Amino acid sequence: MTDARPTGRWRGVVALSLFAGAVGLLAQRPSLLLLASLGVGYAVYPRLLPAPPDPTLGVERTVTDTDPADGEHVAVSLTVRNEGDRWLPDLRIVDGVPPLLPVVEGTPRRATALGPGEETTLEYAIEAKEGKHRFEATTVLARDLGGATERRTTLHEPTVVDCGVAVPTPAVRDLTRHRTGQRVTDDGGSGLEFHGMREYQAGDPMKRVDWRRLASGGELTTVEFREERAAAVVLCVDLGEQLATGGPVDSGASHAVARSVAAADRLAVALTAANHEVGLATLGPAVCGLPLGVGQAHLTRLRHLLDTHEAFGPATANGPSPPAEPGRDGREADGHTATASATAGGPTATVTDPAGGEPAVSDGGQAAAADGADRSRSLAELRERLDGTTQVALLSPLADDDVVDAVRRLEVAGHSVTVVSPDTTTEDTVGNRLVACERATRIQTLRRLGVPVVDWASGQHLGNALSRTMEQYQ
Amino acid sequence: MSATVDVRHRPTGAGSLLSLLAGVTAVALVIDGAGQWQPLLVELGGLGICAVAVATWDRDWRLGSLSLAVAGCLLVTVGIALGVTSPGEMTQRLELLPGLFGLAVLFAGLVPLRSGWERRLVTAGAALLFLGVVTSGVVRGASDSRLLLAGVATVLAWDLGGNAVSLGNQVGRAAETHRTELLHAGATLVAGAAVFVVALAVAALDVQGLSLTGFAVLLVAGFALVVAMRH
Numbered sequence: 001m002t003d004a005r006p007t008g009r010w011r012g013v014v015a016l017s018l019f020a021g022a023v024g025l026l027a028q029r030p031s032l033l034l035l036a037s038l039g040v041g042y043a044v045y046p047r048l049l050p051a052p053p054d055p056t057l058g059v060e061r062t063v064t065d066t067d068p069a070d071g072e073h074v075a076v077s078l079t080v081r082n083e084g085d086r087w088l089p090d091l092r093i094v095d096g097v098p099p100l101l102p103v104v105e106g107t108p109r110r111a112t113a114l115g116p117g118e119e120t121t122l123e124y125a126i127e128a129k130e131g132k133h134r135f136e137a138t139t140v141l142a143r144d145l146g147g148a149t150e151r152r153t154t155l156h157e158p159t160v161v162d163c164g165v166a167v168p169t170p171a172v173r174d175l176t177r178h179r180t181g182q183r184v185t186d187d188g189g190s191g192l193e194f195h196g197m198r199e200y201q202a203g204d205p206m207k208r209v210d211w212r213r214l215a216s217g218g219e220l221t222t223v224e225f226r227e228e229r230a231a232a233v234v235l236c237v238d239l240g241e242q243l244a245t246g247g248p249v250d251s252g253a254s255h256a257v258a259r260s261v262a263a264a265d266r267l268a269v270a271l272t273a274a275n276h277e278v279g280l281a282t283l284g285p286a287v288c289g290l291p292l293g294v295g296q297a298h299l300t301r302l303r304h305l306l307d308t309h310e311a312f313g314p315a316t317a318n319g320p321s322p323p324a325e326p327g328r329d330g331r332e333a334d335g336h337t338a339t340a341s342a343t344a345g346g347p348t349a350t351v352t353d354p355a356g357g358e359p360a361v362s363d364g365g366q367a368a369a370a371d372g373a374d375r376s377r378s379l380a381e382l383r384e385r386l387d388g389t390t391q392v393a394l395l396s397p398l399a400d401d402d403v404v405d406a407v408r409r410l411e412v413a414g415h416s417v418t419v420v421s422p423d424t425t426t427e428d429t430v431g432n433r434l435v436a437c438e439r440a441t442r443i444q445t446l447r448r449l450g451v452p453v454v455d456w457a458s459g460q461h462l463g464n465a466l467s468r469t470m471e472q473y474q
Numbered sequence: 475m476s477a478t479v480d481v482r483h484r485p486t487g488a489g490s491l492l493s494l495l496a497g498v499t500a501v502a503l504v505i506d507g508a509g510q511w512q513p514l515l516v517e518l519g520g521l522g523i524c525a526v527a528v529a530t531w532d533r534d535w536r537l538g539s540l541s542l543a544v545a546g547c548l549l550v551t552v553g554i555a556l557g558v559t560s561p562g563e564m565t566q567r568l569e570l571l572p573g574l575f576g577l578a579v580l581f582a583g584l585v586p587l588r589s590g591w592e593r594r595l596v597t598a599g600a601a602l603l604f605l606g607v608v609t610s611g612v613v614r615g616a617s618d619s620r621l622l623l624a625g626v627a628t629v630l631a632w633d634l635g636g637n638a639v640s641l642g643n644q645v646g647r648a649a650e651t652h653r654t655e656l657l658h659a660g661a662t663l664v665a666g667a668a669v670f671v672v673a674l675a676v677a678a679l680d681v682q683g684l685s686l687t688g689f690a691v692l693l694v695a696g697f698a699l700v701v702a703m704r705h
Contacts, residue, residue: 007640028686032608037673041669109645146662147640
């Protein structure tokens with residue numbers, strides 16, 4: 001809620017009076033002086049109107065499908081109700097469509113007048129794209145009858161469109177903890193799968209003694225099974241460096257975050273289903289974390305964080321993108337929204353890096369330095385939180401060398417790292433091809449270190465990409 | 475990528491239409507003879523054809539729209555040329571021509587001819603319309619009440635045009651806006667009617683008896699009132 005802001009749109013009307021009055025005096029025409037009174041009347045008119053009340057509005061948004069398939073059209077309907085007891089003669093509503101999802105039918109905007117208790121419903125359709133996409137706040141501008149004052153309000157109705165499919169296999173590398181789980185290890189012990197035989201030692205359980213062998217040869221041996229243990233995995237989402245640069249809307253970078261968050265969600269579900277411990281962390285300017293935990297309640301908490309925490313919002317990925325920010329009345333400076341809508345189709349950045357927004361190629365210097373500081377700080381925080389054998393599943397577009405560095409440092413500290421990298425590079429320009437090439441090099445570097453890197457191409461099934469890569473490391 | 479509906483930040487259709495109607499009324503109120511009506515009607519025909527061209531522009535019928543637009547512009551030019559030649563007296567030309575130019579400029583602002591110039595063109599168009607009204611007052615072309623009504627129509631054209639531009643910027647041409655625009659137009663019209671009645675009442679009191687200086691002082695007092703209300 002903000003204060004009433006004068007739009008100044010009636011200011012010019014006094015000029016009519018002055019002009020008509022001056023001409024009337026010069027030409028000695030009383031009728032023109034009468035005409036001049038018109039300007040005075042219209043200058044007074046907006047003053048006589050009651051100021052627009054702080055609108056009391058109720059908002060409700062429904063989407064036909066909260067987990068659509070890639071490319072599917074999702075119908076959205078937004079209902080705004082005037083819950084106050086005064087007329088709102090001029091209400092301009094702009095819904096906060098997720099920046100990456102293009103509107104394909106209808107328009108998410110409307111101007112209307114609402115009496116007390118009346119409501120209006122906007123209906124439009126968006127095209128789903130892979131990733132977790134959050135609706136931003138709905139912006140409402142309320143003007144008085146003459147349009148002389150304006151109030152700006154935002155209405156929050158959290159809605160998340162989650163596009164993608166479930167993942168059957170979790171991204172886990174070696175065994176870690178001594179807690180029973182689904183991860184089959186190479187250590188002998190109790191379990192289901194046969195591992196080997198060894199000489200009996202005092203204290204071995206009676207049921208694992210190979211009685212048949214004892215009966216035939218007289219040797220006392222113990223059967224060993226492959227131990228099944230649970231891993232502890234921290235899902236770490238790379239948010240890039242967008243807060244540091246504060247550059248223009250970079251749909252590639254925010255797309256990477258949207259897909260990373262969706263992947264984190266899927267991995268968390270798969271890990272919890274397999275009874276592994278899951279935690280959450282971020283790498284980048286915004287901090288969000290959840291300690292390790294197991295069970296459905298923990299999973300719900302984690303998914304709630306992914307859905308609602310501001311660190312994963314589009315605002316982090318590309319700086320706040322205010323819808324229809326009005327400047328002076330005539331020159332409402334909302335080209336920003338227009339740009340967002342226009343480029344929402346996908347990573348079409350020509351200058352900035354579509355994979356993570358690092359302008360290192362052209363004008364790296366300061367931005368990269370600031371980013372580096374952010375990264376190393378959050379990496380240090382992450383390492384403090386991790387204990388000895390915790391694994392890290394890093395979700396990163398691999399847009400810069402700092403990430404490779406971070407992985408290297410984590411590996412050195414003894415944490416197994418698995419990288420899931422949504423590919424947001426394109427091949428349309430020379431710059432973008434170079435970016436794609438650099439990313440491929442980073443993947444090679446990481447694989448040479450023995451780190452599994454799941455190269456998740458756009459439109460590809462994450463589960464397939466994951467199982468194909470993880471097979472090589474089983 | 476599939477076709478996306480982009481938000482077009484152009485003045486809204488309903489508001490633009492109302493604004494132009496008010497503009498035409500302002501011109502029509504200050505003219506009388508057939509020699510003045512003919513150019514106005516020709517120009518209106520041209521503007522109508524241009525409007526059709528604008529409406530069909532986005533429907534993949536570029537060549538047709540373009541030829542329509544050229545024909546419309548030609549007709550508007552013919553109308554203005556007629557405005558120079560057709561009226562019998564010089565004073566009639568003087569009160570008609572600013573109005574004709576004003577309508578064309580107003581239309582150009584609402585199309586808009588150039589993005590970012592909408593408000594400037596709308597203001598310029600309304601100023602030209604008002605120039606026509608004032609000229610008519612100077613040459614004693616129209617009665618007091620018609621002059622006042624033409625003034626109200628000019629303000630209406632300017633206000634509705636500006637509102638259409640601001641709505642276009644904030645919600646776009648594709649959005650549904652007619653409800654608030656009609657309400658806004660109604661309010662401005664009612665305000666204009668009130669001013670009209672008050673002004674005529676003042677005039678009816680005894681304008682002849684009041685000297686021009688006295689009238690001017692009254693006007694200055696009105697300004698003082700406005701300034702006082704502003705603070």
